[in-house]
Amino acid sequence: MSPTGNAASPLPPPTPALRRAEQRAADAVGDLVELWGFKRQMGRVWTVLFLSERPLTATEACERLGISTGLLSMTLADLRALGAVRTVNLPGDRRDHYEAETQVWRMVLRVLASRERGALDGALQAFERAIEETRSAMVDADPSVRAAGRFSAGRLGRLAGHTRGAGALLRLLTETIASRHRK
Amino acid sequence: MSPTGNAASPLPPPTPALRRAEQRAADAVGDLVELWGFKRQMGRVWTVLFLSERPLTATEACERLGISTGLLSMTLADLRALGAVRTVNLPGDRRDHYEAETQVWRMVLRVLASRERGALDGALQAFERAIEETRSAMVDADPSVRAAGRFSAGRLGRLAGHTRGAGALLRLLTETIASRHRK
């Protein structure tokens, strides 16, 4: 390595107190994303990158988070798949550096919305199919079965309706807010 | 048991096809609520109750879902705690009967909103505390640390801001929709 400092800056020595603050924030985000059904570490890794002045190397991120390089690598793969981090290469440094997507609101909305959309679509399909099955099971059935089927189909219809409504609300939300944050 | 049918009606014999439809819907709801961080069985149990013409006994619910009475009991406790099912007693029948809350939209909104509120509040507190820690760690620090702290505090501020915004949006949503569905 060249004696004159390389392209990756020498990184300020982190004060214990700054470390603590960073940890606190990372854990908070980790808890949030875990509640939303993603992996805790995705939130933690994204956070330390987001709070860093410059892209971090794998080693730096591992140190700050206290996790192995293996776990970091997997987590980064997850985050890249969601478009939440990018890999960036500094000239004169062989190591990869990672930087966080900084359009927080847009990113969160995009990721959550796509997941919800998939889930709602799946549920809606299941409800519609269940209605269909119920209807066809009712023809040539004795009265009490027909009555049960009619009732059940009605309730399934309500579920399907609510699901459609939620989907519409989701679209509305994402479009409205996406246009507010257009930049 | 008295030969003249008792208070709990004899329950129509469930056609295999109706069973299948019910299962499909129950699983769909189960998947949804699991995605949202609740237990899969909560969704399944609520669904069979919601699709039933009349409140079901523990035994009936267990049969339809293929789970043990122990698990059903725990799951019902969870659901009662959220106000998603009620226990109802039919005269002349010692057994408990369970019925689903039928105001689906209102119920889902209430449960989800309260969870989100808690999570967002927690995160916000963490961010504010992290900002505080960062600021106090910056006094009497050398320039590079101060710069890092300033940057980090700024980003933490953005996180806090987004969190507050999400909370406001949540309030807006629940109020708007609650009033639309007032009944």
Place this chain on the structure above:
DNA sequence: CCCTTGTTTCAATGATCGTTGAAAGATATG
């Protein structure tokens, strides 16, 4: 007061998930 029926609790089991450490894979450098 005991026996029957129904419900809840809980220890034990099995399944699932997260994490590590090491091996394999990549890539630039001498």
Place this chain on the structure above:
DNA sequence: CATATCTTTCAACGATCATTGAAACAAGGG
């Protein structure tokens, strides 16, 4: 081409979570 450095993959381990079955508990009815 060999070596050094960095990244990814993956088998194995430990922790966590869901589920059962049985025991404890509750409540009426004979």
